[in-house]
Amino acid sequence: MLGMIMNIDINNSLYGVCPKGWRNVASACISGGLLYMLLMFCGLGLFSSNSIAAAADELNCVLCHKYRGLSRIDEKGDFRLFYINQGLFNKGPHKRIQCKDCHTDIDKIPHDPAKDVDCTVQCHLTEPSGEEKFTHKPVAEVLAKSVHGTANMDEEEIEYPEDYPYCTDCHDQPLYRPLSFFKGQAAGVSERGLSRCKTCHQTGDFAEDFYNHVTSRLQKMRVSAEIVNLCAKCHGDGKFQERHGLQGNVVASYWETFHGKAAYFGSDATPDCIDCHVVYGENVHSIAGKDSRTSATHEANVAATCRASECHANAGEQIAGYQVHTDYDDPDKYPMQHYMLKFFKYLMAGVMYFFVTIIFLELLRRLFPNFSFFKPRKEIRQTTISTAGNE
Amino acid sequence: MQRYPKIVRRNGKRYFFRFSLVQRMQHIILFTTVITLALTGFPLRYYNQPWAKPLYEFFGGIDIAPWIHRITGLILLALFLFHTGYWIYLFFKNRVGRLIREKALTVGNVIKEFFSMEMIPNKKDFYDLIDMFKYLLFFSSRRPHYDRISWKEKFDYFAPYWGIPILGPAGVALWFRDEITQYVPGIALNAFYIMHTDEALLAAIFLFFVHWYNVHYSPEKFPMATVFLTGYLSEEEMIHEHYDEYERIMKEEGLELEIISQNH
Amino acid sequence: MLDALKAIIRTLYIIALMGFTLWYGYFLYPVIFGTTEVETEEDFASQEIEAFFGEGTTEEEKEFMKSLKQQQRISTTDLGYMVIEEQYVKGHFHHVGMKVETDDNSICTRCHGAVPHDKAKTIRAFLNMHAFYMACETCHVRPEDDEQEWEFRWYDKATGKVVANPPGLNTLDESMYGNYSAKISPGGIKQDGSFKFINGPKELAFVERYLKEEGRLDDTQKSKMKKVIHRNVNEDPLICDGCHTISDEPYLPFTLLGYPQRRLHELTSTEVVGMINKYQEFYIPNLLRGGGVDKDVETE
Numbered sequence: 001m002l003g004m005i006m007n008i009d010i011n012n013s014l015y016g017v018c019p020k021g022w023r024n025v026a027s028a029c030i031s032g033g034l035l036y037m038l039l040m041f042c043g044l045g046l047f048s049s050n051s052i053a054a055a056a057d058e059l060n061c062v063l064c065h066k067y068r069g070l071s072r073i074d075e076k077g078d079f080r081l082f083y084i085n086q087g088l089f090n091k092g093p094h095k096r097i098q099c100k101d102c103h104t105d106i107d108k109i110p111h112d113p114a115k116d117v118d119c120t121v122q123c124h125l126t127e128p129s130g131e132e133k134f135t136h137k138p139v140a141e142v143l144a145k146s147v148h149g150t151a152n153m154d155e156e157e158i159e160y161p162e163d164y165p166y167c168t169d170c171h172d173q174p175l176y177r178p179l180s181f182f183k184g185q186a187a188g189v190s191e192r193g194l195s196r197c198k199t200c201h202q203t204g205d206f207a208e209d210f211y212n213h214v215t216s217r218l219q220k221m222r223v224s225a226e227i228v229n230l231c232a233k234c235h236g237d238g239k240f241q242e243r244h245g246l247q248g249n250v251v252a253s254y255w256e257t258f259h260g261k262a263a264y265f266g267s268d269a270t271p272d273c274i275d276c277h278v279v280y281g282e283n284v285h286s287i288a289g290k291d292s293r294t295s296a297t298h299e300a301n302v303a304a305t306c307r308a309s310e311c312h313a314n315a316g317e318q319i320a321g322y323q324v325h326t327d328y329d330d331p332d333k334y335p336m337q338h339y340m341l342k343f344f345k346y347l348m349a350g351v352m353y354f355f356v357t358i359i360f361l362e363l364l365r366r367l368f369p370n371f372s373f374f375k376p377r378k379e380i381r382q383t384t385i386s387t388a389g390n391e
Numbered sequence: 392m393q394r395y396p397k398i399v400r401r402n403g404k405r406y407f408f409r410f411s412l413v414q415r416m417q418h419i420i421l422f423t424t425v426i427t428l429a430l431t432g433f434p435l436r437y438y439n440q441p442w443a444k445p446l447y448e449f450f451g452g453i454d455i456a457p458w459i460h461r462i463t464g465l466i467l468l469a470l471f472l473f474h475t476g477y478w479i480y481l482f483f484k485n486r487v488g489r490l491i492r493e494k495a496l497t498v499g500n501v502i503k504e505f506f507s508m509e510m511i512p513n514k515k516d517f518y519d520l521i522d523m524f525k526y527l528l529f530f531s532s533r534r535p536h537y538d539r540i541s542w543k544e545k546f547d548y549f550a551p552y553w554g555i556p557i558l559g560p561a562g563v564a565l566w567f568r569d570e571i572t573q574y575v576p577g578i579a580l581n582a583f584y585i586m587h588t589d590e591a592l593l594a595a596i597f598l599f600f601v602h603w604y605n606v607h608y609s610p611e612k613f614p615m616a617t618v619f620l621t622g623y624l625s626e627e628e629m630i631h632e633h634y635d636e637y638e639r640i641m642k643e644e645g646l647e648l649e650i651i652s653q654n655h
Numbered sequence: 656m657l658d659a660l661k662a663i664i665r666t667l668y669i670i671a672l673m674g675f676t677l678w679y680g681y682f683l684y685p686v687i688f689g690t691t692e693v694e695t696e697e698d699f700a701s702q703e704i705e706a707f708f709g710e711g712t713t714e715e716e717k718e719f720m721k722s723l724k725q726q727q728r729i730s731t732t733d734l735g736y737m738v739i740e741e742q743y744v745k746g747h748f749h750h751v752g753m754k755v756e757t758d759d760n761s762i763c764t765r766c767h768g769a770v771p772h773d774k775a776k777t778i779r780a781f782l783n784m785h786a787f788y789m790a791c792e793t794c795h796v797r798p799e800d801d802e803q804e805w806e807f808r809w810y811d812k813a814t815g816k817v818v819a820n821p822p823g824l825n826t827l828d829e830s831m832y833g834n835y836s837a838k839i840s841p842g843g844i845k846q847d848g849s850f851k852f853i854n855g856p857k858e859l860a861f862v863e864r865y866l867k868e869e870g871r872l873d874d875t876q877k878s879k880m881k882k883v884i885h886r887n888v889n890e891d892p893l894i895c896d897g898c899h900t901i902s903d904e905p906y907l908p909f910t911l912l913g914y915p916q917r918r919l920h921e922l923t924s925t926e927v928v929g930m931i932n933k934y935q936e937f938y939i940p941n942l943l944r945g946g947g948v949d950k951d952v953e954t955e
Contacts, residue, residue: 063926068753068833069787072780073770077718081744082780085752088739110777110934117748173749177734187735223733258565258584261438265453266733314569321577337581344589348687351593355601356680361527363673366610367666372532596686600679610669 059109061099062086092175093213097123119167136167139285143167147289160243163234170230176212179219189215224263224272228254231273253325271311276324280308397640399623406623407633407640415622417474421551424467429595431460436588464562471555482508509540510549516542534653536634547602554594561587626651729754756836760815762854762862763791778934788833790840792853793907794893798841805841807907808850812836815859817850820913839912895931899923 062084064070070082089095100106101123105115120140122133144151148165150158180190189211197207222230228251234240236251254260254273262270278284279296288295296305302320306312312319323334331338395408410418434447434456450456486504490496506513519542522535535541540548561583564571568580606616611631618624629637634653641650728743732750742755758764763771771791772782785794790810798805808817813836821837842852865880872880897906901923909919921927 063930064781066833067784067787068751069784070780071770071783071787073773078745079770080780081742081747081751083751085750088750088752091734109930168746168748172732172747175732175734175739175750178736189736219735226731226733255438258435261435262453264438265434265444265447267453268735270453312569312572314573316573318575319569319572319577319580322572322580323578326581334581336578337585340582340585341589344585344593345687348589348593348596349683352596352600352683352687353680355597356676356683358523358527359601359604360673360676360680363669363676365527365529366669368529370532372526372529374530592686596683608672608675610665610672613668 059098059100064110088175089173092173094173096125096209117168139283140167142283143285146285146287147292147295148285148287163240163243165234169233174221176216177219177221178212179215181215220268223266223268224270225266227272227274228260228263235273247325248327248330250325253327256326257324259324275308275311276305280305395622398644398646405626406621407626407629407637408622409618409624410622412622413477415619417470417477418619420466420470424463424470425551425594425598427463428460428467429591431456431463432588432591433595436592461562461566464559467555468559468563471552471559474552478508478510509538510545512542512545516545534631534634536638536653537632538635538639539633541632543605547605550594550597550602554590557586557590558594561590753834756812758812758838760810760812760859761790761838762858765862765866767791788835788838790838790852790854792841793839794897795888796841796853797889797893803843805843805853806850807839807841807912808852809835809837809912810840810852812838815856824913824918825915839907895934896928899928899931901925901928 065082065084066086068083072080072082074080102117102119102121103114104118104121120135120137122135125134126132127134141151143149143165150161150164177187178189180186180188180193182190182193189208194207194211197211201207201210220227232251235246236249238249240246241248241250255264259270259272263272274284274287277287277296279286279288279294279301282296288298290297290299292298293300295301299320303315303317306319306322307315323337326334326337328334328337328341395411397408399406399408430446431450434443434450437443447453447456450459482505486508487496487501490500490504505511515538519535519537522531522533525531526534564575564583565580565587572580606612606619607614611628616628618628624633626637630651630653638650641647729740730743732739732741739750739752741751741753744751755769758769769786770783771786772779775782793807809819809821810816811818811821818837821835823831823834823836826832840852840854842850842855845851865884869877869880893906898909899905899922905923909922914922
């Protein structure tokens with residue numbers, strides 16, 4: 001499934017509607033933006049979405065949106081920032097999409113407050129493995145059928161519909177994470193690798209885009225800690241977990257595992273939420289609840305999930321018994337962990353406070369070395385000098 | 392094995408033998424490995440503390456620090472095995488050997504010899520403990536007269552000697568988590584994790600405070616006791632800490648008249 | 656003598672060590688019995704809300720606590736070859752790639768905040784954009800008739816000091832473009848020849864003092880002070896074509912402020928000016944032409 005999406009993305013961006021020299025077109029557009037505006041102002045600005053070659057800013061939206069402070073407080077009281085960082089925008093697969101492809105309701109400049117973006121609309125690019133216009137709809141459909149969607153639920157069953165995520169609740173603007181394989185793996189674009197592509201594919205940014213797109217898909221799009229923080233937006237909220245009958249603070253218990261600690265220290269190889277909760281090789285949007293037979297975390301599937309080839313390949317079936325999300329405060333669900341921890345806590349407290357007391361008394365005793373309530377006879381007459389005096 | 396004189400004189404002062412070179416070297420390996428293990432382990436336990444990340448980065452971060460930890464752990468485990476062999480060797484050489492020479496080799500005698508070893512807790516430790524409380528609570532002005540190994544030192548000794556067999560195998564099991572699950576249920580990993588991390592915490596807070604108090608912070612020792620390097624204890628320290636042994640050695644060496652009273 | 660000193664030092668050391676022992680016992684308790692669960696930010700916030708306001712927390716109170724928690728939150732995106740650290744903006748899709756610095760030296764933002772424009776619906780975002788690098792005084796205060804003409808300088812948002820050429824003004828580097836960390840603000844040359852902003856450290860100190868001690872005023876005095884403080888705020892703020900004009904003399908002396916020709920051209924180009932004219936015609940509300948407000952916004 002992952003592969004499926006990958007293909008769509010790659011091919012779409014790279015083989016899609018003829019990209020020849022689109023950058024030049026873009027710069028021409030920027031300098032000639034006034035023409036477009038005038039067209040629009042005259043009411044002629046009804047664009048056909050696939051009129052000319054792809055250009056990120058055909059409409060010269062950045063004329064205004066390049067300014068950093070473009071912002072307001074919306075009616076809900078949220079800060080809305082309308083600044084577009086073009087440098088970063090062009091570092092991701094959306095660079096070839098026009099603003100209007102997503103912000104479809106904007107048809108004039110200046111425009112009214114834009115509606116929320118619908119990621120399932122078709123954009124002007126053609127999905128190259130077929131002839132269809134590209135859309136994120138297939139992904140949205142997978143999501144709707146997953147535990148994060150409501151497609152498989154009866155209407156009465158759906159409680160708190162506002163808690164179910166929309167695309168943008170998890171995804172911000174995608175950015176390439178290219179890899180270099182030239183003489184050893186490293187992050188970033190290999191100029192030497194790229195130059196080989198460019199031997200043949202010289203026109204425009206085709207080679208760069210292809211390179212970025214493909215190598216980004218050969219690794220995770222985000223580091224583990226970012227994924228965990230992402231899931232934590234909902235699953236780290238105790239009240240949310242309670243509302244949906246989910247187990248306590250799964251994010252905190254994840255951080256307590258070696259997986260979590262490695263993620264915290266920046267390891268890319270350590271599993272994040274997705275690695276264990278998505279069936280190996282499946283679309284990441286297809287997460288199912290652990291009661292579902294197809295779930296990666298269903299009792300019957302846990303071992304297979306752990307023993308995925310990049311992970312605990314040599315482990316026995318029994319690795320499934322390892323309890324990742326241990327709540328040490330819950331003696332009913334995790335009795336062994338709870339009582340073991342308790343044992344160690346009391347052992348520690350017993351040992352340490354015994355010695356802290358003794359050392360304190362010993363120090364106190366040093367201040368009054370010769371005092372005692374009862375003096376044995378032979379000691380009474382002794383002229384004693386404190387140990388301090390002797391040193 | 393090298394014979395160490397029980398008393399040596401330096402600059403007119405008497406020094407009493409305590410640790411052989413082999414023992415001192417074991418101690419040096421012990422504390423260097425334990426400190427390294429603590430420094431590469433606790434950043435993981437307290438990963439979200441501000442000091443954790445810089446410290447872990449210092450040891451090479453998530454790619455290298457775990458390997459330092461594992462290899463150091465192996466050295467410590469090897470030391471543990473060596474030490475076990477070492478005392479068993481000494482036990483047979485010194486005690487069982489003597490029984491053989493005396494033709495008194497019976498199971499009962501061997502057991503008796505075992506329990507009379509200087510590290511094994513005995514009845515005297517119990518009385519010493521009572522003496523100590525009497526002294527500390529101002530019921531008496533007589534310090535407890537410890538023998539060669541006081542109950543505190545036995546505690547210090549058994550802390551790592553019980554700690555390593557808990558920490559070590561648990562650590563190895565977590566290291567070879569894949570292979571181990573072919574033989575034990577997965578939940579054992581949860582148990583190993585608790586054993587490893589909480590026993591480590593006990594060791595760390597104990598060593599940092601109690602052991603270092605005994606050899607560093609204590610007013611008589613500050614800044615550092617030297618016996619772990621020289622192997623010899625000064626007469627002053629012997630009188631304070633091992634009075635029974637002091638008296639015995641002085642008598643053995645024929646220096647009965649020069650014995651100094653504890654409240655001199 | 657030396658022995659006595661030694662004994663004193665020894666005693667002091669022992670007492671200090673006793674203190675350390677007590678501290679260690681105190682320190683150990685949370686180490687041994689510390690909670691195993693890490694509290695999430697949300698849990699923490701909700702606990703604090705309850706501690707603050709008791710039960711029945713209102714939306715306003717929740718929003719306030721959340722704002723307190725989220726202030727200056729940074730979100731991080733690790734691309735392997737670069738790490739983007741940027742301002743966290745709730746629900747924001749696009750990467751902004753920058754941190755929004757606070758202006759510690761504006762007397763207005765103390766109360767009005769950094770995103771103050773809200774009345775004129777169609778252009779409020781534009782106005783807030785200008786507030787990002789222009790002090791409020793630049794448009795909302797004008798020299799009195801008998802006053803000499805003002806001069807304009809950039810001040811650093813953090814220090815309040817005059818900066819000659821803010822980075823980002825004269826650069827072609829996209830990541831720095833418009834990233835000034837400074838604002839344009841009016842002032843004048845004092846008799847000793849030095850430059851002084853019309854609202855400088857002295858005025859800032861007054862605002863601080865006023866905010867601290869406002870509670871001591873009675874209600875009538877508060878109303879009076881509000882009027883007095885805002886006395887020189889001009890009812891007719893400077894509007895777009897004051898600066899975005901093809902004429903030779905825009906209100907702000909762009910060249911003196913260090914704008915390169917390229918940027919100057921942008922600001923006064925037919926592109927921008929043309930759009931503004933369109934705006935004026937269709938969108939600029941009466942608000943900006945004599946103190947009125949947007950036709951669909953009620954008067955305060």
